[in-house]
Amino acid sequence: xxxxxxxxxxxxxxxxxxxxxxxxxxxxxxxxxxxxxxxxxxxxxxxxxxxxxxxxxxxxxxxxxxxxxxxxxxxxxxxxxxxxxxxxxx
Amino acid sequence: xxxxxxxxxxxxxxxxxxxxxxxxxxxxxxxxxxxxxxxxxxxxxxxxxxxxxxxxxxxxxxxxxxxxxxxxxxxxxxxxxxxxxxxxxx
Amino acid sequence: xxxxxxxxxxxxxxxxxxxxxxxxxxxxxxxxxxxxxxxxxxxxxxxxxxxxxxxxxxxxxxxxxxxxxxxxxxxxxxxxxxxxxxxxxx
Amino acid sequence: xxxxxxxxxxxxxxxxxxxxxxxxxxxxxxxxxxxxxxxxxxxxxxxxxxxxxxxxxxxxxxxxxxxxxxxxxxxxxxxxxxxxxxxxxx
Numbered sequence: 001x002x003x004x005x006x007x008x009x010x011x012x013x014x015x016x017x018x019x020x021x022x023x024x025x026x027x028x029x030x031x032x033x034x035x036x037x038x039x040x041x042x043x044x045x046x047x048x049x050x051x052x053x054x055x056x057x058x059x060x061x062x063x064x065x066x067x068x069x070x071x072x073x074x075x076x077x078x079x080x081x082x083x084x085x086x087x088x089x090x
Numbered sequence: 091x092x093x094x095x096x097x098x099x100x101x102x103x104x105x106x107x108x109x110x111x112x113x114x115x116x117x118x119x120x121x122x123x124x125x126x127x128x129x130x131x132x133x134x135x136x137x138x139x140x141x142x143x144x145x146x147x148x149x150x151x152x153x154x155x156x157x158x159x160x161x162x163x164x165x166x167x168x169x170x171x172x173x174x175x176x177x178x179x180x
Numbered sequence: 181x182x183x184x185x186x187x188x189x190x191x192x193x194x195x196x197x198x199x200x201x202x203x204x205x206x207x208x209x210x211x212x213x214x215x216x217x218x219x220x221x222x223x224x225x226x227x228x229x230x231x232x233x234x235x236x237x238x239x240x241x242x243x244x245x246x247x248x249x250x251x252x253x254x255x256x257x258x259x260x261x262x263x264x265x266x267x268x269x270x
Numbered sequence: 271x272x273x274x275x276x277x278x279x280x281x282x283x284x285x286x287x288x289x290x291x292x293x294x295x296x297x298x299x300x301x302x303x304x305x306x307x308x309x310x311x312x313x314x315x316x317x318x319x320x321x322x323x324x325x326x327x328x329x330x331x332x333x334x335x336x337x338x339x340x341x342x343x344x345x346x347x348x349x350x351x352x353x354x355x356x357x358x359x360x
Contacts, residue, residue, distance in 0.1 A: 001120060009126075010117045017110035020103050027100045030091060033148035034171045036099075037141045041178050044134050048357070051127045056353040058123035064345075067337040075334075081124045082352075083326040087318070088131050089359030138267070146263040154255075157247040165244075172262075173236040177228070179269030181300060189306075190297045197290035200283050207280045210271060213328035214351045216279075217321045221358050224314050231307045238303035261304045268311050 005057040012050045019043050055085065095147040102140045109133050138179075145175065185237040192230045199223050235265065275327040282320045289313050318359075325355065 001009075023039050059082075066078040091099075113129050149172075156168040181189075203219050239262075246258040271279075293309050329352075336348040 001117075001123060006117055006120065010114055013110050013114050013117065013130075017107045017114070020107035020110065024100055024103050024107070027091075027096055027103065030096065033091060033144045033152065034175060037144050037148075037175050038178075040103075040137050040141050040144075041175070044137055047130050047134055051130050052353060052357045054123045054127050054130075055356050056349070058127075059349045059352060062123065064337050067334050079326070079329045082329060083322060085124060085127045085131070086325050086356055086359065087322045088128075089356065142263060142267045145266055146259070149259045149262060154247050157244050169236070169239045169244075172239060173232060176235050176266055176269065177232045179266065181297075181303060186297055186300065190294055193290050193294050193297065193310075197287045197294070200287035200290065204280055204283050204287070207271075207276055207283065210276065213271060213324045213332065214355060217324050217328075217355050218358075220283075220317050220321050220324075221355070224317055227310050227314055231310050234303045234307050234310075238307075242303065265304060265307050265311070268308075 001054075001057055001061065005053060009050050009053055012046060012053075016043050016046045016050070019046070051085070051089075055082070058082075091144075091147055091151065095143060099140050099143055102136060102143075106133050106136045106140070109136070141175070141179075145172070148172075181234075181237050181241065185233060189230055189233055192226060192233075196223050196226045196230070199226070231265075231269075235262070238262075271324075271327055271331065275323060279320050279323055282316060282323075286313050286316045286320070289316070321355070321359075325352070328352075 019039070020043060023036060023043070026036050026039065063078050063082065066075045069075065109129070110133060113126060113133070116126050116129065153168050153172065156165045159165065199219070200223060203216060203223070206216050206219065243258050243262065246255045249255065289309070290313060293306060293313070296306050296309065333348050333352065336345045339345065
């Protein structure tokens, strides 16, 4: 992973975790359910952004290397992995 | 919110936050991108479960009270809110 | 279902079906995969809109009637159904 | 696109369109809203499957060719496109 993407992803995941700790407090304070659901949806959108950054980086590094390389099995594995993380997104 | 749902939701959100702290460490240790994406997808699935629990509780408490009550505006607001959190889910 | 929502939903679903027939032709003409995927995503967004319209209408009719009514089992069934269609959305 | 994937995708999209025509009739017959929403969700799941098939095929053909080729701009465009269809999936 390139260092810039790694630092950016760590920062975003730490921020999402902080957001979740805030949501724990909202729940403990008996906040309004819909407000809590909307905050959870905001965290999920932030995590989608992280996955997209990581996929972009992965395509430019590991996948590019594998496709340019000679190991057909490794190439096949890479492509299957991308399809599998795409399939989980709805 | 009933106490059981509240405790369950807090526990699940705390667990998701812990999971994200683990993902920060994976990123710092330069883990394989696809593994990180799959862990993020697991956290998102766990958060979907929390939203669903909260919506279920909300329908049985606030929404039921509003629909049985006399305040048409409040009732309207409740229904619009449910539609809006549903619309965000893809 | 109120007549306006029903007509609107029929029109939107017919339009989505027409869009899919266009996508069949794109595939037969060997269109670029990414263009096809983007058209499919547009159809899915249009269908999300229909589901949201139908849920909104359902809340204002069947669910409101059930919650104001005396049949506790029917009320319970209604609430479980909403939670279940929400749970499927990711 | 390879012929097998193309035929499979056409068949699946035609089937989804047929499913939508059935949903139009359900709506015209004033079917229960939740049943209609569940049928729409089934069509969306079927379309997700088509997008995943097309992405898998795209990675094995166009993307592999571009990554093995000499045109850096074309390669860049391909990778951005994959990231962009991934970003839309929630």
